[in-house]
């Protein structure tokens with residue numbers, strides 16, 4: 001019997017040492033100490049033994065059981081320690097890689113600067129969906145039905161989608177101005193608000209034109225508002241944005257949604273007025289069309305044009321940023337070239 005117990009001890013030791021995971025070790029434990037295990041088999045045989053041998057065999061079997069339990073516990077500890085060990089190829093002394101820091105796009109920075117400036121003058125910031133409709137993009141804004149801007153060469157019309165609430169065609173907004181009527185319809189007078197955002201036109205791109213570009217519109221509608229007050233407002237905004245006086249000129253302009261309309265040019269800051277590709281070599285750059293909202297636009301918004309008047313400007317955000325940093329190609333803004341963008345951190 002002693003030989004048999006020694007054989008079980010040696011075999012059990014070997015099995016415990018070979019177990020490489022906690023699960024393997026559980027299987028070994030069941031094999032040695034379980035209900036069908038080797039020790040249990042010995043204990044079952046004791047009644048069949050000669051009386052003189054029974055006590056010693058029982059003690060020896062129980063001792064073996066304790067030995068296995070201790071060996072299994074210590075092997076489990078070894079396995080757990082090994083599993084949590086840091087591999088020696090991990091070198092704590094190597095310096096880490098610094099995460100790349102992000103920054104706001106120069107157009108976003110300009111937009112935020114304008115937001116701050118307009119807020120300080122009591123304006124509200126208004127934003128709308130990029131998808132507009134024929135009603136808001138053209139009908140409400142006094143565009144005649146045969147106006148060339150309605151043709152598909154300028155506007156991206158959406159096909160295969162649901163029509164607008166009034167059944168009209170949907171499009172990517174070709175300008176932000178459509179948002180103005182929606183704001184007037186949903187708010188109470190007097191109105192003083194700006195609406196920044198992206199506009200889309202199916203144009204061929206060059207140094208000054210992109211298919212998607214940012215606009216920044218401001219509108220005041222009140223019972224009384226003079227052109228001179230609007231001019232003072234524009235001057236204070238431009239001087240705040242550029243941190244100095246900027247040469248500005250105002251000339252007559254035509255847009256269907258204003259009457260009278262004007263065009264504000266600023267002296268080209270890229271070339272200092274000498275002429276470059278950005279200013280088409282004339283030294284001035286169109287930066288801000290505007291005017292007084294057309295009576296038909298006020299009517300579309302449910303206002304009486306005999307009672308209300310206003311002042312509207314549409315600031316070319318991209319061009320303003322080009323002037324701020326002396327950038328000579330608008331396509332750089334959307335080129336996703338980090339060498340360009342990282343200059344504005």
Ligand SMILES: [Zn+2]
Pocket residue numbers: 268269270271272273274275276277278279280281283284
């Ligand atoms: Zn220029």
